[in-house]
Amino acid sequence: MIHIDRKEDCCGCGACANVCPKNCIQMTADKEGFLYPNINKDTCVDCGLCEKVCPEINVEPDTPKVQKAFLVQNKDEQVLSESTSGGFFTAIAECVLENDGVVFGAAFDENFYVKHTFVDNKKELYRFRNSKYVQSDTNDSYKLVEKVLKEDKLVCYSGTPCQIEGLYHYLRKPYDNLILVDVVCRAVPSPLLWEKYLELQSKKQSKHIDNIKFRDKNPYGYRYSQLGIYSFGEQIYNKGVESDQYLRAFFSNICDRPSCYKCNYRKRYRVSDFTIWDCFEVYKYDKKLDNNKGVTRVLLQTKKAETLFYKLEDKLTFVEIEPEKLINNFKEMFNSPAEHERRDSFFEDINTMDIKDCLDKYYPNNVKIAAMKFMRQTMCKIGIYDFVKKSAKKFLKK
């Protein structure tokens, strides 16, 4: 039976719990809010299936294959504005739904808990748009995928690379009617931190919160997307990566799942059909897409992906790029983040301190932060943010 000695050896995909024929594996949250398998030894029959499907035990090699690469922007302005980058995911999802298929992805529930669910109509697709910077709970989604695949329906499943390899191993055989989409992933933050941050925001805003975007393009566009909070359609909070305390925690690698610091899924050649990620430096490749509305980098990993990609032509503005150029040593594709030296004390404090005091201790709102926020916003307002960012990148040769 599966046995987790070191937390870093479990990515929390839930393949083991989904496959267990006796339902004796429950995914249970630890002190940091991350899910791990909890096995009922009394009902376990030691069939070994949980170990057979574990993507951490059965690591897939990075074996070269033919790839194609594109920069993509969705032609639908609303989809584009709601999506994290270029809205490529929605284009695939719509095509699957137009062919009577089912789309799985990460969505908020009514309490803003992030979990994998499915939709079978375009009206609900908005729920998957925009990256949720918190680990999603895959719950019983792998079992559901298998059921729908066996009904001969087309299925698209999107998620982090570990979740995609988890599903791939869970299924144990290829399906022609399955399309796998993985997002290049920096790391997944703690659901416990997210829950506490939400409590804090609910208190501070004292308004009903009905939508949250981790990457809100309103009001400054794609290059300075911020965490935006909404009440009845009105934006009531927006702060960027320099000033929002949750984003600051995420981007300083203090709140990630332990397995993210030694991630086995950072590689070029993946089990998915499509690998998708951001492209902030689109000006390096193409002028016409450089409009601050968002561009998705798309790497086609299979022939199936290539066939599907050309069916999406009407929905997209795109340019083909050499795969090497598109990847260009993109660090989140290949390197795990370095764990923050104060990670342990941060999680101890989250569990013992008031969340406001805890965030103020590690991420104080001081004059320097206020000045950085002011500078960025002013540069955006007078229209020089892009120019300054591009020049800084050129100067630093990034």
Ligand SMILES: Cc1cc2nc3c(=O)[nH]c(=O)nc-3n(C[C@H](O)[C@H](O)[C@H](O)COP(=O)(O)OP(=O)(O)OC[C@H]3O[C@@H](n4cnc5c(N)ncnc54)[C@H](O)[C@@H]3O)c2cc1C
């Ligand atoms: C946790 C996380 C970290 C990321 N880190 C990076 C990075 O470091 N660099 C980079 O270039 N890109 C990163 N991305 C990918 C990027 O944010 C966009 O998802 C990508 O550019 C595709 O955008 P889109 O506009 O085509 O699709 P979108 O409309 O944004 O949809 C993308 C898909 O992401 C899935 N998704 C959203 N949140 C989660 C989640 N918590 N877990 C699993 N799946 C989820 C949804 O199911 C949806 O199908 C990350 C994404 C996530 C979720």
